[in-house]
Amino acid sequence: MRHFCLVTATILALVTGPSTASAAQVVRVTSLSALQSAIDKAGPGDEIRLADGSYSAGSAIVIKRSGTANAPITITAEHVGKAEIKGSAGFSFSSGASHVVLRGFKLRHGGSMSVPVGSTHNRLTRLDVQLSGGGNWVTLNGDDTEFDHNVLQNRTIQGVFLQVLGPEKDMAKRVKVHHNYFSNHKFTGSNGGESIRFGLSHHQKYSAGGVVEYNLFEKADGDSEAISVKSSDNVVRYNTIRDSRGFIVLRHGDRSVVEGNILLGRSGIRFHGNDHKIVNNYVHTTADRGIVFGSGNEADSGPDSKLHDRPDRVVVAYNTVVGTTDGIHGDGGDFKPKDCVLANNILQGTGKLVSMPGGSDVKYEGNIVWGGPAGMPSGGYKAVDPKLVQDGLYRLSAGSPAIDAGVGSYPYAGTDFDLQTRSGKYDVGADELLPGGTRKALTRADVGPAAP
Template identity: 75%
Template sequence: MRLFFVPLIAAALVVVPGPPASAAQIRVTSLSALQSALDKANPGDTIALADGSYSAGSTLTIKRSGATSAPVTVTAEHVGKATITGSKTFAFASGVSNVVLQGFKFRNGASLSVPAGASHNRLSRNDFQLTSDGNWVTVNGDDTEVDRNVFQNRTSQGVFLQVLGPSDAMAQRVHVHHNYFYNHQFSGSNGGESIRLGLSNHQSYAAHAVLEYNLFEKADGDSEAISVKSSDNVVRYNTIRDSRGYIVLRHGNRSVVEGNLLFGSGIRFHGNDHKIVNNYVANSGDRAIVFGSGNEADSGPTSKLHDRPDRVTVAYNTVLGSHSVIDGDGGDFKPKDCVVANNIVKGTSGTLVTMPSGSTVKYEGNITFGGTAGIPSRNVDPKLVEDAAGLYRLASGSPAIDAGAGSYSYAAKDFDLQARTGTFDVGADEYFASGATRVPLTKADVGPSAP
């Protein structure tokens, strides 16, 4: 057993025996005691702040690292029951690794940052509703995990979560999952994203980030709920509903947008060599999937202009809307060498796919219904039926079954994450008479109380 002694604050610090591996379980009841315990932490230690509200007038600095199999855990004693107020917050020192910060309710005025050089840290099960403007949480450190948090309720400019990195690179392998992004109501035209992954001057840097299983509701602070401004990322299995914000590949190349469930939202992209596959996009208006405008052929490393989409594949999506369901913004530089294949595009009237004149796009295997196709396609009722979760799926006898054209091996799992068999079915859903079916994420699946 290892004991910690903190001069002058003994009443605020209760030491509990640790497990045989000498890790300590430390309960503190003041911020001064918390800082003292942070200064002495060793791998495997858990430091728990008792329930209550604490005003932070000075920064709580995390200087001590854990180990891969024995992180330092800094936690609220009970999730959501320790509230941080005041003008300051936690700070990770450069070089700190393997620290978990979890369970706090942040109602303070200072933004939280994981700096470049701090790696393999985790922000988990926290509730962020800060009193300040600017970007609430910024991740610059490699291999950071951001999971099961809630970011909620702001009307000011700035993003809930920014992933960036050092000035000449992107943070690597950041994993953002099972978070709840709720109610950003900034009324300006720009600068209120829920997640911003990079900046224009980072667009050429590969990040290899994965954003998955997050829920976005009322993401109205910007037309971009997820704004990607870096390269080589994966955005998959998220649910967006009741939001004006889209998934937007604003800058960068070679990203994958896969298996997302979008209601009243959509996908827009610029840049090269992206794959937009197996998404379910139901937008009661128009422009559910948008080929972004091209103000230049290929963006330079610091350009803020719109890059023309080159060699982007849009395949095996189910896209529901009114008219101009799949659309192109135009611009001087038209989409080039792109593919639109094996999608179900269902509207109500007008032209369903409206690409700018001069675009070079290969079309194959698409099924359109409910308006004028606008592209070479099979204009036939795909026979979609609504399931208990409100998703429109293939019915037995649908002409989409076993009708996929071409070879798109990267679409080999449908939006239920079931392996497609034989000739793939057109659209996001592979028909099975029985089997696992996915449902949109709800608040029970994400945030601090999620499994």
Template identity: 45%
Template structure:
């Protein structure tokens, strides 16, 4: 798969041919304000009113050392945001120490820029409803380790490309006010994250949603429809360290990192594809729902139900205690498909075993090792899982599975799905509330085992490609 880049070869012409339309302004009566210098840009921002659309002429703009493009005390509305936009996508290159600096502002849209600065783009807590859309991010490798830090409620980061980092650091960090709370309702969607090649063991995540001190804060965030390719800077491509988030419909391909619910409770991981990389899904904390995920060809562990150095995190624990693992309790793991991974469904061996987890209606296929290798558990419920292949059953309880050939066939998108006559069809317990499958097909009242509900129609969702995400995505 070819990685799309800005400012190189034919990519420049392709991006320059895509003008940014007035639809970003959100208002038919918005004023277009053309600018062609940093001075004119700052003047236009200072005088901007709701619905204004500041259009920056294509070119390379270098912000002087110690300077910035300041957005302070500017307030659009949800229907008429203040929009700052490159004339063509990727046509404005911002260089220098820093670019936009925001404070005390709401309903601001920044779109179409190629960011080449060296310091963090911070969205502070005194802002809200800030949107970064259709931008290209490739900060200086020797600059700040974090590229974008979100602390403001109702932030949207969509249709951007974050790429080519070789040093420690994170593409997007979501934090919040003080040391324990989280920014609320942050949405990260339709972005392309690629080529994070930091070689250390830790500290190179594409996305970190929270941090250990914020684990118990409910964030209500969504990370969906993003593509991750060659993200090798950390075992966690999507690192969740807060509560109440939804991670769905993402594709992680050929990457070291997987999806890890490292701290926090009550999150959902649904309908994600993890293909041909290393790690899959790893979960700690309480009351998570893991459904409809497809994990195939991973050279590490596909799905790990984590044990803990503590039973439950709590507000009175020390900072050191909070950094430890919280045992996975009361999770629901259902309708997932695991195919030909080096490690399949596994546990761990810390002091506090996972408890009261339901593992039902999953499809596990493999030809080596054991399909299930759990550590100590308490109160697990195993129902209607389907196992197949030369791999051993492992330590799954005898009443928790059937063994039969699921009759899979691989489609043009590389995904193996059920075919007519599969014993998985209609064999699920139906006890887990899952409305549709990974393809978007409705489950109905009689459900199939695994992530795929048998259908002869075209899939409504599929593994994402570069055409589905990034600055030129639909």
């Protein structure tokens, strides 16, 4: 029998019967030239594995081929994190390359990486991203892109870790960003160092339908916005932000949901725009503000405006905000919050717990405050100890006056921050007192390339 060395590839058919021209294959390669050749020939269901090692790319590794929904093309490191791409460029998706999974590489090259408009249903997973160049590191423009279990870390210059855009006059649709670790953005400027930017100002009126969930942010200090949403109809939920100056910010756009996030240290939530729902979030902050009704420099933003839009018809309900000197704050501006609601929140701190500018139009009901002046009309709160107990996070204890004390109808707050279903009359705050409520803040073990 003749033996061939593995200079280019070993091909193993993934079929039990006789091989056919259309059979899916596993192709193992040991060089970038062989990797590019295998990618150029790949068909639906094929898996291309790059052997462990360090590789230097002098030009882009171009992905042109497409798989199918049931048989994607997989381009992967043979072992997660063990195939390193250095040099001046990395992977590049061509327009139309769809149903491709890119997995497991350690990316240390210059330049950036993007999924273009027209490339749909791609997945970027278990990547370790720390690029050596400027600009924004990863840009997702294609519909139905999934970006999960990656780590993006250690940046000192302006630019974002991850941005989601789309066509010039629309947004990428249904992009899902989950179980990623964003760490150590050290840019010291005042703007332009977000961890995630979901749209730009001129995308604000376009519906994206994106989901950002179960991500961990630590030392997200490159901007005051760790997650910056500049498009409409998105969901930001179940994320943990720790030891970061960056907030979750709905900077532009309408009808987004911020739900069930855990914010620890200096972080919080700020919003502009219309018809948002801010529910079931847990904010334990040493900063002076936990949740911020953003300033209004105009009543309603036009499609290309970069000014701050007044919050209209925003509901802030069933959140727990503890440890602040100024729990829920209105930034003011010439245009004050209008037709907004602040309901059934627990606010516990040392300073004025609600501080809204004169002329704000806010309905207050069912809130519980403790430790500082309420800062809202007497009919909108009860000043009573909520009897929180700390088990990692502050939760209700038996006998708390928050139990079954919710008022009004807020069915979209029906899942508490432990991801348990509320029933009957809701408990005030982010926690519903139910057996089995044991959710913790996310840790490194829960996210990134090595997580389950």
